Amino acid sequence: xxxxxxxxxxxxxxxxxxxxxxxxxxxxxxIRSNGKAIGRSSTAxxxxxxxxxxxxxxxxxxxGTKKESVHIPVVLTQSGLSEVVYxxxxxxxxADVVIVAGCGIDNCGTANSQHDGIHRFFVGKGxxxxxxxxxxxxxxxTGKRILNPVTEVYMEENxxxxxxxxxxxxxxxxxxxxxxxxxxxxxxxxxxxxxxHGEQRAISAYVVDLNGDGSSADVVSRSVARDDSYQKFDAxxxxxxxxxxxxxxxxxxxxxxRILAVPGLEANSVDAALVHEAAIGKxxxxxxxxxxxxxxxxxxxxxxxxxxxLK
Amino acid sequence: xxxxKNISFDVDADGQNKEIVRGVDLVIPDEKLVVVTxxxxxxxxxxxxxxxxxxxxxxxxxxxxxxxITDASITERAKKGIGFAFQTxxxxxxxxxxxxxxxxxxxRLSPASACEYLAAVGLCAKDYIDREVNSSLSGGELKRIxxxxxxxxxxxxxxxxxxxAGIDLxxxxxxxxxxxxxxEEISGSSILIISHQERILNIADEVIVxxxxxxxxxxxxxxxxxxxxxxxxxxxDCRVLEMPERSGQTC
Numbered sequence: 001x002x003x004x005x006x007x008x009x010x011x012x013x014x015x016x017x018x019x020x021x022x023x024x025x026x027x028x029x030x031i032r033s034n035g036k037a038i039g040r041s042s043t044a045x046x047x048x049x050x051x052x053x054x055x056x057x058x059x060x061x062x063x064g065t066k067k068e069s070v071h072i073p074v075v076l077t078q079s080g081l082s083e084v085v086y087x088x089x090x091x092x093x094x095a096d097v098v099i100v101a102g103c104g105i106d107n108c109g110t111a112n113s114q115h116d117g118i119h120r121f122f123v124g125k126g127x128x129x130x131x132x133x134x135x136x137x138x139x140x141x142t143g144k145r146i147l148n149p150v151t152e153v154y155m156e157e158n159x160x161x162x163x164x165x166x167x168x169x170x171x172x173x174x175x176x177x178x179x180x181x182x183x184x185x186x187x188x189x190x191x192x193x194x195x196x197h198g199e200q201r202a203i204s205a206y207v208v209d210l211n212g213d214g215s216s217a218d219v220v221s222r223s224v225a226r227d228d229s230y231q232k233f234d235a236x237x238x239x240x241x242x243x244x245x246x247x248x249x250x251x252x253x254x255x256x257x258r259i260l261a262v263p264g265l266e267a268n269s270v271d272a273a274l275v276h277e278a279a280i281g282k283x284x285x286x287x288x289x290x291x292x293x294x295x296x297x298x299x300x301x302x303x304x305x306x307x308x309x310l311k
Numbered sequence: 312x313x314x315x316k317n318i319s320f321d322v323d324a325d326g327q328n329k330e331i332v333r334g335v336d337l338v339i340p341d342e343k344l345v346v347v348t349x350x351x352x353x354x355x356x357x358x359x360x361x362x363x364x365x366x367x368x369x370x371x372x373x374x375x376x377x378x379x380i381t382d383a384s385i386t387e388r389a390k391k392g393i394g395f396a397f398q399t400x401x402x403x404x405x406x407x408x409x410x411x412x413x414x415x416x417x418x419r420l421s422p423a424s425a426c427e428y429l430a431a432v433g434l435c436a437k438d439y440i441d442r443e444v445n446s447s448l449s450g451g452e453l454k455r456i457x458x459x460x461x462x463x464x465x466x467x468x469x470x471x472x473x474x475x476a477g478i479d480l481x482x483x484x485x486x487x488x489x490x491x492x493x494x495e496e497i498s499g500s501s502i503l504i505i506s507h508q509e510r511i512l513n514i515a516d517e518v519i520v521x522x523x524x525x526x527x528x529x530x531x532x533x534x535x536x537x538x539x540x541x542x543x544x545x546x547x548d549c550r551v552l553e554m555p556e557r558s559g560q561t562c
């Protein structure tokens with residue numbers, strides 16, 4: 001049976017975790033819960049509509065729209081629900097907007113719950129987008145909480161996009177794929193923060209095509225793998241013009257955690273400047289000792305170091 | 312008052328037992344600034360680390376205000392009022408200067424209150440409070456932030472391990488003023504500095520010379536210092552290890 005359309009306490013808590021929302025947000029929004037939209041609002045400049053085939057949403061942002069926001073959070077509290085959603089964002093020329101997505105799953109049952117969100121962004125000339133995507137899982141059932149987001153970004157001339165991707169807690173299995181194509185002068189910044197624990201598994205792959213002169217990409221992942229969890233970070237930059245690209249994977253490994261970092265740089269132009277950095281290591285002993293001299297216990301020191309690292 | 316009774320510390324080096332500190336008896340009285348000097352490799356830094364609990368003595372006992380703290384952990388000693396500034400400050404990715412000062416103070420200080428500790432070490436607070444404590448900071452900046460964290464603890468006994476190491480001349484001169492001010496406000500606490508800089512020895516109440524892990528000399532500054540001048544235990548010029556950084560006082 002589906003939950004009633006009014007949000008219950010668990011749904012409200014998930015919404016708080018992934019979108020920082022207590023109630024319905026300001027501006028345009030669509031709140032999806034257990035496979036159905038339970039609230040939607042368009043504004044004069046931002047139009048949210050269901051696709052004709054019912055597989056997802058088309059979000060159209062008018063050219064020149066400034067300082068507006070779109071929230072499209074998804075919450076799942078029904079054990080065993082598996083869904084695939086296609087959302088397309090059309091960001092008009094010279095618009096400047098914040099888009100907050102994210103998915104929270106609370107699974108108290110024995111069946112797996114899964115949400116696969118496929119987001120495509122068509123960013124018009126000169127537009128600026130800040131995109132925030134948070135993933136969160138809770139519930140003590142044996143059913144897994146699975147999220148497999150696919151993000152595709154198509155950036156026109158001189159557009160910019162800043163993506164903040166956060167997955168700190170409770171998601172058992174994640175296979176994330178992010179692709180971006182950048183025209184001349186376009187700038188992409190990605191800040192990914194990831195923590196896995198227990199038996200969790202997380203894969204995050206990027207392919208960024210720098211196709212235009214003056215385009216740039218900066219993809220930075222900071223992650224912590226605890227307990228018996230596994231992470232794979234696979235970032236590939238392809239430079240086919242006079243462009244600059246930087247990718248960085250900085251990881252803390254704890255307990256029996258495992259991390260695989262795969263650097264990938266492909267230069268097809270003599271003017272492409274591409275850099276990759278990767279570092280994996282445990283928390284430095286002297287960091288813990290320093291915080292202990294400030295009165296923290298060893299466990300408190302570790303927590304502070306990780307909190308700072310993932311901030 | 313801190314008291315060390317017959318403290319020894321051995322390490323195993325290439326299968327051979329090496330004595331780093333040998334039977335040291337030492338008292339750091341209340342409201343005194345004590346400087347431990349002596350040649351490199353004499354056991355000075357080890358002594359400081361033994362006091363903080365970072366190393367545990369092979370034998371002997373340590374007392375803080377009469378309480379035996381020999382078996383106390385680093386955390387317990389910190390909570391009992393011992394503060395420690397590292398010779399090489401630790402860097403943290405992500406942790407900001409404000410975070411570190413708040414942890415040191417043990418409370419959620421307002422940024423304005425935290426800034427006072429930075430100002431006390433000659434840093435322009437607004438330029439630093441949001442900075443990460445990472446490799447974007449110079450050695451001199453890190454050193455002063457390290458000292459600010461010790462100030463923020465309001466310790467009963469503050470231990471500084473070679474505060475002059477790794478900083479430029481300008482920072483060093485500033486550092487002397489910081490210690491002079493701490494000396495003026497020493498009421499209710501005491502300070503132990505590991506250093507062989509003459510200018511730091513000049514503000515000591517007592518001087519201890521540690522050589523080959525043993526106390527070679529100990530007493531009032533007036534008595535000890537004159538014989539040390541010109542030796543490796545009282546160096547006149549600061550080593551200039553990096554380019555002078557910009558002044559932090561022109562906010």
